Amino acid sequence: MGEITYSDALNHALKEEMRRDEKVFLMGESIRGGIYGVTGGLSQEFDKRVIDTPLSENGFMGAAVGAAAVGMRPIVQSLASFAWVAMDQLVSQAAKMRFMFGGQVNLPIVYRWGLLYGNNIAAHHADRPYPMFMNMPGLKIAIPSTPADAKGLLKTAIRDNDPVMFFEDNNLAGSRGEVSEDPEICIPFGKAEVKREGADVTVVTIAGMLRPALAVADELESDGISVEVIDPRTIVPLDTKTILDSVEKTGRLVVVDPAHRSCSVASEISSIVSQEGFWSLQAPIQRVTSLDCHFPFSPALEHLVYPNEDKIADAINLTLE
Amino acid sequence: MPEGKELYMLMLRRMMLIRKFDETVKDLVQSAELVGMAHCYIGEEAVAVGACTALRDEDYITGNHRSHGHPISKGGDVRRAMAELLGKATGYCKGKGGSMHLADFDIGILGESGIVGSALPVAVGAAMGSKMQNNDRVVISFFGDGASNQGACHEAMNLASIWKLPVIFLCENNQYAVTTSFKDTVSTENVSDRATAYNMPGVLVDGQDVMAMHEATVHAIQRARAGEGPTLLEAKTYRYEDHSEGLNRILREPYRTEEEVEFWRQRDPIDIHSKWLLENDVASQEEIDKVQHDVYEAIGDALQFARESPYPDEADLFTDMFADPIPLR
Numbered sequence: 001m002g003e004i005t006y007s008d009a010l011n012h013a014l015k016e017e018m019r020r021d022e023k024v025f026l027m028g029e030s031i032r033g034g035i036y037g038v039t040g041g042l043s044q045e046f047d048k049r050v051i052d053t054p055l056s057e058n059g060f061m062g063a064a065v066g067a068a069a070v071g072m073r074p075i076v077q078s079l080a081s082f083a084w085v086a087m088d089q090l091v092s093q094a095a096k097m098r099f100m101f102g103g104q105v106n107l108p109i110v111y112r113w114g115l116l117y118g119n120n121i122a123a124h125h126a127d128r129p130y131p132m133f134m135n136m137p138g139l140k141i142a143i144p145s146t147p148a149d150a151k152g153l154l155k156t157a158i159r160d161n162d163p164v165m166f167f168e169d170n171n172l173a174g175s176r177g178e179v180s181e182d183p184e185i186c187i188p189f190g191k192a193e194v195k196r197e198g199a200d201v202t203v204v205t206i207a208g209m210l211r212p213a214l215a216v217a218d219e220l221e222s223d224g225i226s227v228e229v230i231d232p233r234t235i236v237p238l239d240t241k242t243i244l245d246s247v248e249k250t251g252r253l254v255v256v257d258p259a260h261r262s263c264s265v266a267s268e269i270s271s272i273v274s275q276e277g278f279w280s281l282q283a284p285i286q287r288v289t290s291l292d293c294h295f296p297f298s299p300a301l302e303h304l305v306y307p308n309e310d311k312i313a314d315a316i317n318l319t320l321e
Numbered sequence: 322m323p324e325g326k327e328l329y330m331l332m333l334r335r336m337m338l339i340r341k342f343d344e345t346v347k348d349l350v351q352s353a354e355l356v357g358m359a360h361c362y363i364g365e366e367a368v369a370v371g372a373c374t375a376l377r378d379e380d381y382i383t384g385n386h387r388s389h390g391h392p393i394s395k396g397g398d399v400r401r402a403m404a405e406l407l408g409k410a411t412g413y414c415k416g417k418g419g420s421m422h423l424a425d426f427d428i429g430i431l432g433e434s435g436i437v438g439s440a441l442p443v444a445v446g447a448a449m450g451s452k453m454q455n456n457d458r459v460v461i462s463f464f465g466d467g468a469s470n471q472g473a474c475h476e477a478m479n480l481a482s483i484w485k486l487p488v489i490f491l492c493e494n495n496q497y498a499v500t501t502s503f504k505d506t507v508s509t510e511n512v513s514d515r516a517t518a519y520n521m522p523g524v525l526v527d528g529q530d531v532m533a534m535h536e537a538t539v540h541a542i543q544r545a546r547a548g549e550g551p552t553l554l555e556a557k558t559y560r561y562e563d564h565s566e567g568l569n570r571i572l573r574e575p576y577r578t579e580e581e582v583e584f585w586r587q588r589d590p591i592d593i594h595s596k597w598l599l600e601n602d603v604a605s606q607e608e609i610d611k612v613q614h615d616v617y618e619a620i621g622d623a624l625q626f627a628r629e630s631p632y633p634d635e636a637d638l639f640t641d642m643f644a645d646p647i648p649l650r
Contacts, residue, residue, distance in 0.1 A: 025453070054483065059442045059476030066446020066460075069431050070381065072453060074446075088473065092436045093443055101424040101432050102414035103641030138642060161644035190647060237647035 002179070006172045007037045009147035009179050010112075013154035014039065014075070016183040018046050021073060024158060025049040027060055028077035028112075037173060038112075039077070057082050061111065062089035065097065068107040068163075075158065080113040080167060081127040094163040095138035106161045110154070115169045115207060117258060117295060120302060126295035128207070128259040133165050134235050134268065140189060141236040143167045145210035147177035149233055152187030159186065169208035169258075190237035194246070198228030201252040201316050204243055205231055206265050209256040209288075212309045219309075220316065227316065235265050243269065244277045251282035252319040258306050261289040286315035322377065329594075329603055330612065332374055332531050336366035336591050337616040339390045342399060343562075345620055346389070346406065346420075350566040355406055359420050362390035364561035367590035368493050369394035371534025372461055372554075375542055379456075381429040381447045383440035384463040386421040387493075387560075388433030391463055397425050403623040409630035416633045417641065429458075437498075438464060438471030441490070445477045448486035448551075459487040459545040461538070467498025469512045478519040478553065487545035489538065492555045493528065499564045500576035513555035521551045528558030529588045532597065559585035 004012070018024045025046075026039060032052050034040025043050040053060040057078055064074040083090065090111070098105055117126040133139050140162055144150040150168065157164040195210060196217055205213045210231055217227035228246055232238055247253050253273055257266035266287040273285060290306040323331050343363045349355035362369070365387075373382065373394035384391040392402060392413075405412025406420050413423055424432035431447055434440035444462035451458040468474055469492055481488045492512045496503050509515055516523025522544075526537045534556060541552035561582065563569045598604040639649055 054479065056476040056480060058473050059445070059480050062439070062442025062473065062477075063446030063449055063480060066383075066431070066443035066448070067450040067453070068446070069426075069443065070447045070450035070454075070458075072450045088436060088439055089442055092434065092439050097432060098644065099641050100414060100418045100422045101426070102412070102417050103644075104414070104424055104426040105431075106644040108644075140643070140647065238650070240650075 002181070003176050004147055004179050006147045006150050006175050006177070009151040010038045010154055010168065011040070011042070012179070013151045013158070014042060015045070017155055017158040018042070018049060020183070023071065023073045024075065025051065025072060026075050026077070027051045027053055027064060029053055029055060031077060057086040058089050061086040062093055064109050065089060065093045065107060068109045069105050073108045073158065075110040075112060077112040078114070079125060080115050080129055081125045083113060083127070083129050091136055095136050098162070099138060107163050108161045109163045110157045110166055111163065112166045112168060115167055118171055118302065118306060120297060120299055122297040123294040128290070130165065130167050130235065131259050131264050131268070134265060135263070138163065139236060140164045140234065141167070142189065142234045143169070143207050144233060145169070145172065145205065145207060145231050147175065148179045149187060149193070149231070151179050152185055153233060155186040156189060160189070167207065171208040175211070187233065189234045190239050192230050192232045192239035192242040194228065194242065195231050196227065196229040198226040198250070200226045200250055201228070201254060201319055202243070202246040202250045203227055203229050203312070203316065204253070204255045204269055205229060206235070206257040206259070209258055209307055212307065213256055213312055216309050216312045216316065220313065225316070225320065240272055240276065243273065247273055247277045248280040251280055253281070254286045254288060254312070254315045254319060256288040256307050256312055258290055261287065261292050264289045283319040283321070286318055288312050288315045323374070326603055328374060329598060330608070332370050332535070333591070333594055333598065333609065334612050334616060335370045335374070335394055336531065336594065337613055338399060338619065339366045339370070339393045340591060341616050341620040342389055342393060342402070342623075345624060347562070347566055349406070356408070357419055359406070359566045360387040360564065361560065361562040361566060362387055364585065364589070365493060365495060365528065365558045366390060367531035367534055367594070368528045368556040368558050369463065371531040372491055372538040375535055375538040376459070376461065378428050380458050381431050381444070381460040382463065383431050383444040383447070383460070384433040385437050385440065385465060385468065386433065386435050387465070388421055388423045391433060392423050392425055392430050395428055395430055397423070397428065397430060399619060399623040400626040403627040404630050407627045408632065409627055410633040410637070411626070411630040415637060415641065438468035438473040440464070441468070441474050441477035442480075444488050445480050445486060448481065448488040449484065451487055457487070457546050459489065459542050461489045461491050463491050463493055465498065466492060466494040466496060466503035466507060466512055467501070469515070470506055478521070478551070481551040482519045482521050485548060485550035488551045489541045489545060490551060490553045492553065493558055494555050495558050495560045497560070497564070497576065500572070502576070511555055513553055516553040519553070521553055523553045524555065526554055526556050528556030529590045529593055531590060531594050561586060
């Protein structure tokens with residue numbers, strides 16, 4: 001066991017799985033050079049299995065479907081903001097193919113998406129599209145928040161025989177954590193993790209929101225408020241039982257999600273708990289999300305758009321009033 | 322791989338199978354026994370049959386909404402195809418796909434896509450998979466003149482070219498995308514002229530001549546198997562029916578003349594091939610009639626099978642969503 005970064009954890013997962021199964025290969029733009037950190041050095045060991053593509057997201061993400069259909073196990077990467085360019089292949093092919101053809105084919109594909117927000121990168125590069133994909137049946141979705149989860153979930157994603165959308169919050173790239181070196185440790189999908197136990201309020205966090213939520217929980221501890229923080233880790237499948245059990249205990253729910261407010265994952269979780277955990281609730285559910293405006297460039301404006309510690313603390317206090 | 326008379330008679334049989342299948346489909350739409358949309362391949366039979374008879378079983382194809390001709394050309398099971406069109410559990414896709422989404426992965430039919438152009442990147446990926454697995458399988462991607470304008474088509478051709486992939490892009494140019502003439506929408510004289518933009522051969526073929534289709538495809542396949550990369554074949558053909566069955570009832574203005582349709586009816590691919598068989602003493606009229614008779618029986622049998630098959634169950638709604646199932650919500 002050792003402490004490594006989130007980026008390194010992903011790199012280790014890729015390396016281990018590529019060693020384990022020669023059908024696994026990588027595709028993406030400028031991945032041999034590893035400009036996004038994670039794939040750096042992999043071309044030295046795996047050469048032809050690390051493929052730099054032209055700027056053709058719709059083309060090569062669809063090619064991943066075809067390669068998977070004939071027995072390969074592609075891992076494709078891009079920025080979350082370029083998912084729109086490939087939408088037809090992701091939806092009409094990757095998400096729908098298996099069902100539409102009556103189960104005749106397995107599509108063991110991992111699409112890895114970098115979430116870039118909060119770094120003055122402006123509207124075209126700051127997307128958090130996972131709620132839209134949650135609404136499209138046929139895609140599993142993992143969103144790790146710690147290095148250990150990043151490695152364990154990516155390994156599961158690669159071994160899974162279905163298309164997985166794997167979102168990596170770039171704000172966590174340099175975050176450090178204990179990660180096992182055992183190449184057989186995989187984290188199952190559909191198992192949320194209680195990242196911090198508490199008794200007074202349940203806070204569910206998505207992606208990079210784990211860290212500010214934990215910071216707020218520590219602060220509120222000294223005010224006598226006990227916050228339980230839950231990380232779903234995968235939103236498809238979603239571990240609703242862990243969330244509902246927690247709300248049954250605390251009676252209060254705050255969901256923190258960097259996606260835009262309308263139809264966010266926060267909205268879906270709120271809806272589920274309103275319906276299935278209604279009688280446990282002592283107060284209305286609070287959602288802390290990005291505003292329904294685009295991410296502006298200016299450093300004076302951008303930080304106002306997405307969740308922060310103050311907004312999380314305010315939401316928790318609202319549930320306790 | 323069949324050759325000589327065996328091949329020529331196989332071509333005749335498969336073209337006749339497609340013709341009778343789609344004539345039956347027309348009747349089923351008319352009587353509302355077949356629901357949803359049906360896009361008939363009548364008039365275009367030589368294109369898919371000429372091409373697919375050059376493939377091995379383990380080679381791959383992808384196709385589009387005008388889908389019935391492709392799987393039948395590659396030796397697909399007409400019973401399972403008919404059952405699929407009637408939405409039965411015994412259909413190729415357990416009734417979940419229907420007319421536009423036939424697939425038979427056991428014989429390399431990687432699926433017909435309802436979104437035109439959308440299967441071209443998938444075909445490119447299958448070719449990548451072949452190359453990576455060193456198994457010299459090739460892929461034919463069927464698409465129309467309409468699809469040739471989609472971005473996915475251009476991205477696919479570029480990828481296939483730079484990576485020298487064993488894929489044959491086969492444009493079935495029936496000259497109309499629903500009601501729009503390709504002359505008004507394709508920026509080059511022929512779709513095959515676009516091949517130079519992707520550094521691959523572009524070959525224009527008479528789509529009504531099954532032998533010409535076969536020969537052109539054989540050459541493209543040889544190129545692909547030799548590692549020389551992709552080819553763009555353009556088959557000039559014509560659909561005798563409307564884009565989809567029943568469309569003529571809702572069209573506000575005609576998009577083609579009766580003279581034009583009649584001109585192309587005079588170039589019926591089955592008539593052309595039958596005539597060739599007779600004139601070259603390959604087959605007698607009796608033998609040709611026998612094939613026709615056998616085909617009528619096969620399609621009749623397929624229809625009966627489909628009618629007698631059960632529908633899928635409500636319990637089947639969530640099966641086939643995932644290979645590794647997740648809890649239902």
